[in-house]
Amino acid sequence: MVWLSILLLLPLVWVLLSVFEVQRGSFGVSAASRAAARAFALAPDDATGEQRAAAAARQALGDQGLDDAPLDVEVSCTPFPRTCHSGTSVITVRLRSAVRLPLLPDVLGSGAPSFALRSEHTVPIGRFLQVTGDGGDAR
Numbered sequence: 034m035v036w037l038s039i040l041l042l043l044p045l046v047w048v049l050l051s052v053f054e055v056q057r058g059s060f061g062v063s064a065a066s067r068a069a070a071r072a073f074a075l076a077p078d079d080a081t082g083e084q085r086a087a088a089a090a091r092q093a094l095g096d097q098g099l100d101d102a103p104l105d106v107e108v109s110c111t112p113f114p115r116t117c118h119s120g121t122s123v124i125t126v127r128l129r130s131a132v133r134l135p136l137l138p139d140v141l142g143s144g145a146p147s148f149a150l151r152s153e154h155t156v157p158i159g160r161f162l163q164v165t166g167d168g169g170d171a172r
Contacts, residue, residue: 058130061097061102069106102132125153133146
């Protein structure tokens with residue numbers, strides 16, 4: 034009877050550990066997309082914005098303990114797709130990442146099983162813009 038209990042308990046523990054890992058990744062990717070969108074919006078130009086967005090996303094993932102997770106950051110803007118920091122642009126940041134499922138070995142040489150995660154956050158370019166008393170804008 035004890036052996037049967039152990040045999041049934043081990044898969045349950047694995048399922049719980051996997052769910053916790055995926056939830057941690059979900060929190061991390063969601064926070065990373067928000068942080069990346071804000072970092073991009075606060076940047077003075079698009080090139081700097083892309084660098085800052087990637088750094089902010091990586092730091093947000095690191096805060097959740099996902100330092101080594103793969104990360105793909107994609108930034109798009111409407112209605113000015115080539116110049117995001119102009120007019121009334123709306124920035125959309127899409128993040129793709131993955132978490133490895135715990136306690137599973139490399140399966141037939143194709144790598145450890147993982148769970149793909151995606152997040153998207155949209156913010157207007159003027160949302161984090163602060164207007165000063167002299168008519169100028171401070172970022």
